[in-house]
Amino acid sequence: MKGPLRLVGLGIIILLVFSPLLVFNYGCKPKEEEKKVVKIGFIGPLTGKYSKMGIGGLNSFKLAVMQQNNSGKNKYIYEVVPFDDECVPQKGVEVATKCCSDPEIVAAATHYCSMVAISCVDVYHKFGLPAIVWGAVLPDITYGNDYKEVSRVNGTQVEQNEFNAHLMVDELGFKKFCIIHDTTDYGRGHLKYFLKALKKRGIEPLSIDGITIGQKDFTTILTKIKALKPEVVYFGGLTAEGALIKSQMDKLGVKAQFLGTSGIKSDDFNTSLGEHAEGTICMLDGAPIEKMPGGLEFKKAYEEAGFKEPYEAYGPFAYCAANIIIKAVEKVGPDREKLVEEIDKTDTEDIIGRIHFNEYGQNDVPLVTAYVSQDGQWVPWEDSLYAKGERELPGFAYREGREWVNPYQGP
């Protein structure tokens, strides 16, 4: 009896050990078993001061991938691999290398911060990974090299500053500018192209001051600027420093219009300044979400997907970057070399409108929108109470030597 019992016991044990496997295998048998998983990378600041921008971009990127995976029309299943560059160049190069070294990753949407993007372009070139920039605006990222691997869906500082000068000088009639910029490549880029746009209009700025990232006290340069009596204080830099400069301008009584770039177009600027943000002007590439051809659907899909964080300024561009990558993979397969060629030829329509990469890989269908901070929100200039004349820009009142009454009393 011992023999057969032992055999039965052994059988039961074997069955027990392997049963999870059987069940698992049976239960999870995918319907689309033959579909291959393709990994695509996303790099942006997911922690640190600019994490909101990065997470907004990542969510939008994920949304596009989810939609494509659920559509059932694709040959592949796509998987997002996120990397955190912390908006720090060294860290950016580290994660870019990591992303490139993973042979399963076939392409990536990369970087919000210009100083990170410009440090990483060589990495993508070296590893031959197609990288589509979704948020960084420094022109040299695409124009400064002839790397086929690097392309960009959003516009650059060139268009932004040209538009900026056009609005301020040609339309609103300001003539006396003081410029503050951060000393990174990003800030210097803004300085260069804004100066160029001003010079074209025959205007020399009253002063130019550089500041460092992480600096908190700007009272000294603002005291100097106050004595120069500018009409506009232009800041080429990001939200953290921009918000501090605006707050200190108000405290020191610098009576001038505050003007920013896409760097301060973040909800953080409004929330961290409260009523002091009112009347600030900034620029952003692309149309406002409501006016993008597919903007409203994007907004609705984003809300339905249940993301907790807002998609922020560059979310729609990250969304388009994902679509471009997926479209290319569907066409030529998950092969980096072929993808570089395919993405380089991009000429497509997406939620932001037409996207066409020129010989530098730059989307040359740029569109810039001006925004003004109104009641704690960034409102497109044309739709704002300021453009309609119902509210007066601080710069207008100060120009005429009057006090400006803030119509917004804070949240």
Place this chain on the structure above:
Amino acid sequence: MSSTSIFLQIIFNGAMLGIQYSLIAVGFSLFFGVLDVINFAHGDIFMLGAFVSLTLINVTGLLNTSGATYVFLLILVIILSMIIVGGLGVFFERIVVKPVSKGPTLMSLVATLGLGIAIREAVRLFYPRGSETKRFPELLVKLFPGKEAIEFKGIILRYDNLLILAVGIIVVILLALYINKTKMGLTIRAVAQDAEAASMMGVNKNLIIDVTFFIGSALAALAGFMNGLYYNSIIFDMGAMAGIVGFSAAVIGGLGNIYGAIVGGFLFAMVESLSAALIPRGSEFMTVIAFAVVILFLVFRPSGILGERAYERV
């Protein structure tokens, strides 16, 4: 604005920075005095002060009150945050700083640097939306209804800034009196001068170390609160730079000497402000220049301005 008023405005702005640097530097000097350690986590204690006070402001509902209740709650918030952060300072001293203080200098250096990073990352991870810049309310403006500032020949002296400066200076004077005129102050000085001899005279060394860390951390918390009021925004990594600046200020003044720390704090702030003002495009290099001055001090006068060679500390 004439150049004199620009100059005066810059001096005033520098003084605002100076008082904050001084309050941090004093902590470095106190700790170095009694325990011979440089506590690199001190900058993050300063950051903790700002976050604890912001939390207390929200918890007490300070912003919804007015009149005498407002003033009372405001003072309560300041004192509570100083007590909480002071207590945390003592806690960190017991678990990290003191255990390593007897080992090689390098050990305490690494341990306190690590502690600082741990505090910073903890705030980032566990404070709600900790990685974002937080708005710090303009609490003092409410105390001066109507007019916000004195304006004289283009110089703007804001009432809230004047109050910050005044409170800072009063606290520093009180500290100096405490150290020099009270019995506890005497024992602190005794431990600083010669801990062993002080122990033999019946001084409870451990108690003195606790008291010193409590005072130093509470002052850093006050500096953090002031920093929040001054800039109206705080962020989890604000302590990193503040710590380095506070330490440098203490070194310029003479590590271990509290008057030195105060002088050093103001000097560092003035070097920063004036180099930004007087050197063309100086704002780009003001930190470089200020730290170059620190290096010069380390090379040519390592004992600092007021540091005495006879090791008469605190």
